[in-house]
Amino acid sequence: MAKMANSMETFLNLDEIEDAATKIVSKKAWAYYYSACDDKISKRKNTEVFRSIQLRPKVFVDCKECDVNTKLLDNNVSIPIYVSPAAMARLGHPSGEAGIAEACRSFGALQIISNSASMTPEQIVAGAAPDQLFGWQLYVQNDRTKSERMLERINKLSAIKFIALTLDSPVTGKREDDERFGNVISSEAPYQTDKNDSGIILPAADPIFKGMDPNLTWTETLGWLAKHTDLPVVLKGIQTHEDAYIASLHTPQVKGIILSNHGGRSLDTAPPAVHTLLEIRKYCPEVFDKIEVWVDGGIKRGTDVVKALCLGARGVGIGRGALWGLAAGGVDGVKRTLQILTDETKTCMRLLGVKSIDELGTQHINTRQVEKEIYDGPSGLEACRANFRAKL
Incomplete structure (x- = not known):
């Protein structure tokens, strides 16, 4: 793993990095990175769950070796931790999303580029390693020609291996911190717009997520997307x-899903990813055999990463963590964030008596307390199956 500036090594956990970043960034940047909708219940629950x-540690196990290499969409990555699409990175540091990409390159980690990045996708992947893995987040526009033009560009970038079609924000949640500081963001290429007094590019002066299409459907939208890219879809x-x-019924086009409530930024009291993981395990565990399941939201510790992997997730995403790391120390701050999580993940695995990610399973965790909170009403699976059969 890459070395980093000594000043970054003084940070021992992600909360310390966030605290340091909070003291540096502008009030607008803090509001955008920190904000969540309404009372922030989902944001807090993401971590608390x-x-x-x-954890259920096993003893008398040789744990000298610990391998955290894995595959995401059949692509090799060195850690199961990826960077979720996190917008407007240059609000925190001039290196922006390209700085996050540099840190990910050092760790062999996947990065999903935000549709609302503060740099162009071409700039972000310009310094990528030959085997570095990227995804592109897509918010479908009301004016589909804009999304189609962007997909044309993405199709030409060999580093981008899949499209992450974001579905949890057909409209924007009520983010009061953003509203107080006048933050706005557009899904229409904000990197082409205004600058602040320091020369850092800011979002366009449009209503939040202006132009986003709220009329997406399984059949129409996936059919439209298939006409404009051959890339797999998450x-x-x-x-x-x-x-x-x-x-899982839309393979081979859909290769994976990300269980996410948008970091608590869309619908407050929406479930954390852990609840959805447990729902899938209870009602339709076959999903894990058909498509890859990733999670994001609330990841603060390596133990969080391991617990998600034990429940069947293949990838574990951090969004705010990467932004706070960037704001606290640029590229080195993101490296330190990834280093902390990687080291904690390995320590947790060793203490569980596990040598590789593939060995992790539900036998290593006790979820009984959480299971009391997951959905226990009627399942809509039969209706889903009947509807799908009717369309065949």
Whole structure:
């Protein structure tokens, strides 16, 4: 793993990095990175739910070796931790999303580039290693020609291996911190617009997510997307077992799903990814055999990463963590964030008596406390199956 500036090594956890970044960034940047909708209940729950899962260590196991290499969409990555699409990185540091990419390159980590990045996709992948893995987040525009033109550009960038179609924000949640500081963001290429007094590019002066299409459907939207790219699709923002099951019926186009409530930024009291993982395990575990399941939201510790992997996730995403790391120390700050999580993940695995990610499973965790909170009503799976059969 790459070395970093000594000043960054003084940070021992992600909360310390966030605290340091908060003291540096502008009020607008803090509001955008920190904000979540309404009362921030989902944002807090994303982290708290991991604390409710207990670990079950095994002893007398040779744990000298610990391998955290894995595959995401059949692409090799060195760690199961990826960077979720996190917008407007240059609000925190001039190196922006390209700086995050540099840090990911050092760790062999996947980065999903935000549709609302503060740099062009071409700039972000320009310094990529030959085997570096990127995804592109897509918010479908009301004016589909704009999305089609962007897809044409993405199709030409060999470093970008898939499209992350984001579905959990058909409209924007009420983010009061953003509203107080006048933050706005457009899904229409904001990197082409205004600058602040320091010369850092800011979002366009449009209503939040102006131009986003709220009329997406399984059949129409996936059919439209297939006409404009051959890249595999990962559906971001799945929050129920029914939707996870429906996604699994759309292979081979859909290769994976990301269980996410948009970092608590869209619908407050929406479930954390852990709840959706447990729902899938209860109602339709076959989903794990058909498509890859990733998660994001609330990841603060390596133990959180391990618990998600034990529940069947293949990739574990951080969004705010990368932004706070960048704001605290540029590229070195993101490296330190990834280093902390990687080291904690390895330590947790060793203490569990596990040598590789493939060995992790539900036998290593106790989720009984969380299971009391997951959905226990009628499942809509039969209706999903009947509807799908009717369309064949």
